[in-house]
Amino acid sequence: MIISIASGKGGTGKTTVSTNLAFALGKGVELLDCDVEEPNAHLFLKPEITRSEKVETPIPLVDISKCTFCKKCQEICRFNALAVVGDQVMVFPELCHSCGGCMLVCPEGAISEIGRELGTINFGHRDQIGFINGVMRVGEAMSPPLIKQVRAASDPERFTIIDAPPGTSCPVIAAMLDTDFVLLVTEPTPFGLHDLKLAAEAVKVLGIPAGLVINRADLGNEAVFRYAEVENIPILMTIPFDRRIAEVYSRGKLIVEEMPEWRERFVELFSKIETIVNRSKAQLCANSSL
Template structure:
């Protein structure tokens, strides 16, 4: 069972929800079987779930992408590579070729179409994936190197862990663009964390459209539910989207989160709410777990 936690808008509480849900499920499965829950932090531009789950890392591997290397002995500056590059990563300016490596999507078109066969593909490191454990829970996250623009290769590498466990919780980056689509690939369910503000509503609407076109079942968590206005709830009612959990704006939650603490372990009423959330997810998916 692969459950993603996404938000559209940044800063709504995705990581709070995903890490606490993972802890709750892990507690439920404790002593039944080893490593039944895995947590994958796909927010590779700013991974932060490790601050709450505090894993011990056991392995780290680089993420490599293919980029063109041009043999200037063979190149006749015909500019075919620049023409076929959909991302404008290559410029052939008179007798000079400039390659913008951060714009390259590793599609291989330049290598394939070069009439002189002057291009070969070489590897370039764009980030790392680290894996480890927090008690009985498996943990992996990706870190995109500073200055890199394209995160999906790192996310894909983190996603390669998603079929290992009975339950996998995936922390999705904010937004609705390529990194989000990479993180949502082949999942069973998505929790959409939003807040009752105009920004929360707008970005949630974009994500709802995306999830519907990807045919992913989803439900909503409204964080800081007693602030802002009623429009998020009205939207959910009109669109027949289930609201599975409302988390009030609470000083204790803020304090424990700021200390990197675990809400489901330290606050009984939060544990009860997350337990209820987990039951609703299982019920919606007709789950046996």
């Protein structure tokens, strides 16, 4: 099973939930930190990093000696990564989405591919918990290609927890796509509710079962709770605004380690997720047999 832990905005406690859930479940779990622009799950899980790999994505390389400047490569590119100007072909690597279309349509075979560095993938573990994160190269504009590579590096035999980037744009979609469940983390504030609505709509479009964790649940107002009820989004866990939890977090520790009574609550959270996923799969099977 693959679950993605996401939030409409940053600072809601997404990484807190991801790392504590992974540690509470322990053996057989793999945590992927897909917030490649600012990965921080390692600060709390404290894995031993055993290897690192540079990650590249293919971009076009044009052989001017073969090019007839027909502009077919420019016409097929929807991201304006190539421009034919006179007797030159300009390539903008930061705009390229590595689809390979320009190479396929070139009648002269003048386009090949070279690699452009995206960043680094780190592999490690803490005890029997697997850990992978991506660190985007400084100056890199697009994170989805690196997020996809982080996900591709995961072990399909393990239960996978994805710590997704904040927001609702392309990086989040790359982290949520083709997962079994999306756990949304929010806070009961106007900003939290506003961005939760955006995230919930994105999940609805993707057709993935979802549930909600409300962090700092005793602050703010009841609007988030009412929204979850109206939209039929199950609230699977609430985390209070507790000074002890804040102190544990500020020291880079895990709640389930420092406050053992929370371990059972995170195990119970997983049990609720598992029930919803199994119910959803059974419903899909029933519908497909009709």
